[in-house]
Amino acid sequence: MTESFGRARHSGQPDKGAVLDAVSVHLDRDERLLSGIDPLLERCGCTKRDILTTFGSVDDFLVALAGRYADQLTDLLRPGDIRALDVARDVLKQFGLAAWKNYTTTLVGLVRLIIAEGARSQNLRDRVYEAGPTRVSKALCEFLAHARDSGVLDIADPSLATEQLMGVLREPLYQALLLHPMAEAAAERTDIVAAAIDLFLDGCAGRRS
Amino acid sequence: MTTSDENGGHREEWFRRKEGGRARGQKVVRGVPPDLANSIDENGSLVTVPPADWIICFVPGLQAQWWHRFVPSKHKHVFAMRPTSSGSWILVEPWWTRLMVTVLPPADAVRYLRWGAMGNILRVRENVPGRASQLRGWFNCAVLTAFILGRRTWTWTPHGLFRRLLKEDGTRSEEVQDLLVEQFSRVVKQHSSSALAIGADQTSMSFEELLTIIARNMIEAMLTPSLLEIYYTAVLEADRYPDATRIFAREGPERAIAVLTRMFKKAADDGDIELHDCEAAAHRFLAMLHGDMRLQGLLQIGRLPTPSQMDLRARATVKTFLNGVRARRVPHVREQQSLSVRRVGE
Numbered sequence: 001m002t003e004s005f006g007r008a009r010h011s012g013q014p015d016k017g018a019v020l021d022a023v024s025v026h027l028d029r030d031e032r033l034l035s036g037i038d039p040l041l042e043r044c045g046c047t048k049r050d051i052l053t054t055f056g057s058v059d060d061f062l063v064a065l066a067g068r069y070a071d072q073l074t075d076l077l078r079p080g081d082i083r084a085l086d087v088a089r090d091v092l093k094q095f096g097l098a099a100w101k102n103y104t105t106t107l108v109g110l111v112r113l114i115i116a117e118g119a120r121s122q123n124l125r126d127r128v129y130e131a132g133p134t135r136v137s138k139a140l141c142e143f144l145a146h147a148r149d150s151g152v153l154d155i156a157d158p159s160l161a162t163e164q165l166m167g168v169l170r171e172p173l174y175q176a177l178l179l180h181p182m183a184e185a186a187a188e189r190t191d192i193v194a195a196a197i198d199l200f201l202d203g204c205a206g207r208r209s
Numbered sequence: 210m211t212t213s214d215e216n217g218g219h220r221e222e223w224f225r226r227k228e229g230g231r232a233r234g235q236k237v238v239r240g241v242p243p244d245l246a247n248s249i250d251e252n253g254s255l256v257t258v259p260p261a262d263w264i265i266c267f268v269p270g271l272q273a274q275w276w277h278r279f280v281p282s283k284h285k286h287v288f289a290m291r292p293t294s295s296g297s298w299i300l301v302e303p304w305w306t307r308l309m310v311t312v313l314p315p316a317d318a319v320r321y322l323r324w325g326a327m328g329n330i331l332r333v334r335e336n337v338p339g340r341a342s343q344l345r346g347w348f349n350c351a352v353l354t355a356f357i358l359g360r361r362t363w364t365w366t367p368h369g370l371f372r373r374l375l376k377e378d379g380t381r382s383e384e385v386q387d388l389l390v391e392q393f394s395r396v397v398k399q400h401s402s403s404a405l406a407i408g409a410d411q412t413s414m415s416f417e418e419l420l421t422i423i424a425r426n427m428i429e430a431m432l433t434p435s436l437l438e439i440y441y442t443a444v445l446e447a448d449r450y451p452d453a454t455r456i457f458a459r460e461g462p463e464r465a466i467a468v469l470t471r472m473f474k475k476a477a478d479d480g481d482i483e484l485h486d487c488e489a490a491a492h493r494f495l496a497m498l499h500g501d502m503r504l505q506g507l508l509q510i511g512r513l514p515t516p517s518q519m520d521l522r523a524r525a526t527v528k529t530f531l532n533g534v535r536a537r538r539v540p541h542v543r544e545q546q547s548l549s550v551r552r553v554g555e
Contacts, residue, residue, distance in 0.1 A: 034444075034447060035448065116445070125510055133501070164500055164529055167496045167500040170503070179455055200529065
């Protein structure tokens with residue numbers, strides 16, 4: 001049993017955050033997660049009963065896990081006043097870097113888990129998508145719309161632009177799912193994300209000119 | 210795998226049918242319309258279908274049955290499967306109470322094939338017109354499977370049929386991974402080829418127009434239900450059958466990247482764009498184009514876009530991408546995955 005998970009279990013009060021923390025440490029792109037949640041729980045040293053006690057159901061646990069990663073990303077998209085393209089660029093690079101890192105490691109595992117567990121429930125897939133990708137896309141879309149309204153970007157359709165950018169940032173996820181994982185070196189990651197954000201922003205800003 | 214629904218097979222079959230005709234000496238029942246009568250082949254069939262290969266799975270039981278004690282542990286049941294050209298599988302499984310004949314999507318077919326791998330899987334070509342007899346009686350799974358294959362055999366057990374088929378020269382043992390690799394390769398290659406083909410009339414188009422057409426074709430291909438099902442299966446089975454997953458990647462996304470890379474190189478040579486790393490740009494373009502569709506396809510949620518939405522998506526992606534590439538930016542990216550652009554006029 002991991003230390004944080006042990007604390008969560010023995011504190012008397014179910015601590016969802018501590019459980020999610022403990023699980024996140026062990027969530028990587030292991031292909032065995034395609035067989036379901038058991039290999040993950042085994043690694044965390046917890047049982048399905050622990051999950052049921054803390055979250056009520058395995059589905060609620062997975063939705064909470066997806067929501068946790070979405071929180072991490074959406075928190076980066078609250079820039080306040082977007083006065084210039086460089087401000088938008090900086091915010092999006094921070095966001096892109098965090099997203100890329102997650103899509104290279106933990107979210108690969110989570111998506112594999114959802115594909116495996118979601119085979120039994122369409123409702124689970126819908127809820128996870130709503131709690132995770134939809135929330136992130138919504139926050140990004142609002143950010144881009146705000147940048148457009150501030151005159152920084154020239155975007156005709158913020159939701160389509162959101163999809164384009166999220167598509168680029170999810171590239172390591174898709175590569176890993178098809179067994180071609182991308183390099184994880186931090187320096188490389190920074191450069192790749194910077195290039196992707198530059199291409200996107202220049203593509204949007206270019207229309208105005 | 211030889212099936213009559215492949216393009217080449219179809220063509221050969223078409224010409225053979227035109228050349229052929231009713232076998233001499235056949236007596237047609239009165240009242241049969243002349244055009245149908247003319248279609249009857251030498252076996253009394255209205256269509257002549259060449260013999261196909263079947264995947265015959267000899268399997269242990271899934272649920273305990275009283276009679277299991279009388280048959281070998283790994284061969285308690287037998288059923289037949291056959292891949293189609295669209296990625297699905299035909300399943301013929303004898304039950305106690307019926308003969309289940311259905312078409313399975315690839316992910317469901319893999320479950321049956323995995324069951325097959327718990328016993329033995331054989332590839333066997335059916336006999337046409339066959340030598341089986343309806344007078345056998347007691348049509349259990351072994352007898353019905355032998356009947357599908359057109360085999361005259363007196364065996365009553367799956368194991369007996371297994372030993373009988375194994376003695377035939379053309380019979381081959383199969384592995385699930387090899388079967389998936391073969392099918393994924395054929396189906397994905399077929400879709401990729403049609404999506405990425407550039408017609409003779411398109412070579413005179415501008416780079417932007419051509420890229421838009423290819424982009425739209427790629428979206429359409431990616432959203433083909435059979436390809437979405439294979440994509441889902443390739444990801445789902447990555448742990449068990451990694452070669453099948455890799456063949457999907459090689460024949461699908463990697464071929465698209467290769468074609469886009471060549472297009473970008475040519476455009477750069479022609480002076481339409483300035484790119485230092487065309488392959489990285491191809492990755493980025495494809496990712497922008499797919500947007501949320503890949504994740505939604507994997508999780509089987511969302512709605513398929515209409516043709517006009519696909520067109521809009523393709524045009525918007527091409528516009529954003531080319532604007533980005535043509536923008537005045539200092540090249541600053543070092544790594545292999547990077548996309549570099551030069552200041553205009555430098």
